[in-house]
Amino acid sequence: MNRYISDIDTVRLNPAGDGIEIIDQTKLPGRIHIETLKRQEDIWHAINILQVRGAPAIGVTAGFAMYLAALAISRDQTVNGNPDHMKKERFFTRLAAAKTYLNSARPTAVNLSWATQRMEDSAKKFFEENPAKDNLTTVLNTVEHLKAEALSIYEEDIATCRAIGENALTLVKKGDGLLTHCNAGKLATVRYGTATSVMYLGHEKGYGFKIYCDETRPLNQGSRLTAFELSEAGMDVTLLCDNMSASLMKSGAVNAIFVGCDRVAANGDTANKIGTSLLALAAKHYNVPFYVCAPTSTIDLSCSCGDEIVIEQRPSEEVTKMWFENPIAPEKIKVYNPSFDVTDASLISAIITEKGIIKGDYLSNLKTLT
Numbered sequence: 037m038n039r040y041i042s043d044i045d046t047v048r049l050n051p052a053g054d055g056i057e058i059i060d061q062t063k064l065p066g067r068i069h070i071e072t073l074k075r076q077e078d079i080w081h082a083i084n085i086l087q088v089r090g091a092p093a094i095g096v097t098a099g100f101a102m103y104l105a106a107l108a109i110s111r112d113q114t115v116n117g118n119p120d121h122m123k124k125e126r127f128f129t130r131l132a133a134a135k136t137y138l139n140s141a142r143p144t145a146v147n148l149s150w151a152t153q154r155m156e157d158s159a160k161k162f163f164e165e166n167p168a169k170d171n172l173t174t175v176l177n178t179v180e181h182l183k184a185e186a187l188s189i190y191e192e193d194i195a196t197c198r199a200i201g202e203n204a205l206t207l208v209k210k211g212d213g214l215l216t217h218c219n220a221g222k223l224a225t226v227r228y229g230t231a232t233s234v235m236y237l238g239h240e241k242g243y244g245f246k247i248y249c250d251e252t253r254p255l256n257q258g259s260r261l262t263a264f265e266l267s268e269a270g271m272d273v274t275l276l277c278d279n280m281s282a283s284l285m286k287s288g289a290v291n292a293i294f295v296g297c298d299r300v301a302a303n304g305d306t307a308n309k310i311g312t313s314l315l316a317l318a319a320k321h322y323n324v325p326f327y328v329c330a331p332t333s334t335i336d337l338s339c340s341c342g343d344e345i346v347i348e349q350r351p352s353e354e355v356t357k358m359w360f361e362n363p364i365a366p367e368k369i370k371v372y373n374p375s376f377d378v379t380d381a382s383l384i385s386a387i388i389t390e391k392g393i394i395k396g397d398y399l400s401n402l403k404t405l406t
């Protein structure tokens with residue numbers, strides 16, 4: 037039987053409620069493989085090597101991971117029967133350690149720390165406000181509460197992405213050529229994607245878009261993931277190497293560019309996959325609207341500008357040999373491999389969120405959303 041990724045959530049809690057099911061993105065487009073993650077080390081590793089990736093999907097995974105951490109702590113308490121473990125302080129110290137550990141998996145996407153923080157805050161609030169007959173019962177109730185909280189993050193992600201797509205649809209017209217970079221698609225969220233939501237919704241409504249996907253070196257999220265998921269959904273998709281986008285814009289084929297983001301600073305500077313800022317610069321030159329799609333969970337007002345965003349540096353092998361049978365660069369060559377870059381707010385035509393479209397004075401206007 038053929039499997040289609042459009043029928044499978046990118047991330048979800050398994051039916052038993054004791055593991056996270058992810059579509060393993062390192063195996064796409066060749067094979068659709070569902071991996072079940074239970075241990076914190078396995079979840080950390082899956083995020084770190086991009087089996088699950090894309091800022092919102094990382095956030096949803098982190099929410100479930102915090103629930104699973106709490107479940108494991110509570111099981112230690114009940115199975116081992118150590119009364120010391122049942123202390124509130126002990127529970128929250130271990131939950132905080134799980135948060136710190138998960139946050140270290142990747143630095144740039146704020147959704148990771150946003151989700152772990154939301155889970156910790158929610159656990160503390162629930163524990164304080166719902167004391168049971170003893171601490172152990174309160175802990176067990178808190179674990180159940182965390183399961184519900186993680187499921188809310190997952191459900192909110194679906195609704196948020198759809199709302200971003202509905203807002204973005206007001207900016208395009210039938211037959212438009214739309215260019216995207218990296219994968220801010222269904223595979224970067226639970227369903228719909230952020231930058232691709234407009235494409236999915238437009239496709240449902242018969243807009244007949246022509247979609248252009250940048251390959252997105254070095255990890256090829258554009259060719260392996262975006263081109264795969266959008267063509268599987270039946271869209272008209274054309275793939276191009278990253279260095280071809282300016283020529284495509286010059287040809288007049290691109291009416292708008294939609295990209296996702298990993299963190300939006302308070303002034304509107306935006307971190308996204310490496311190559312995004314180059315695309316924005318070319319778009320400005322060729323007068324092509326450049327839109328960033330951002331769930332409000334990706335807006336980080338504590339970061340005043342793009343210079344404060346930590347940019348992940350990744351291993352040199354990703355540039356010199358990954359995906360190739362033989363090395364494509366001299367052995368031991370020095371490699372510059374930042375995973376993300378920052379696009380200046382001045383190059384962004386609008387930031388499209390689930391709560392509305394923000395443009396102009398980002399410093400004032402982003403504050404109205406959160």
Ligand code: MRU
Pocket residue numbers: 086089090091092145217218219220221224225229230231257295296297298308309310375
């Ligand atoms: O390194 P990745 O594949 O996690 O990078 C993903 C991106 O840069 C996406 O564009 C971003 O996370 C937004 S996803 C909706």
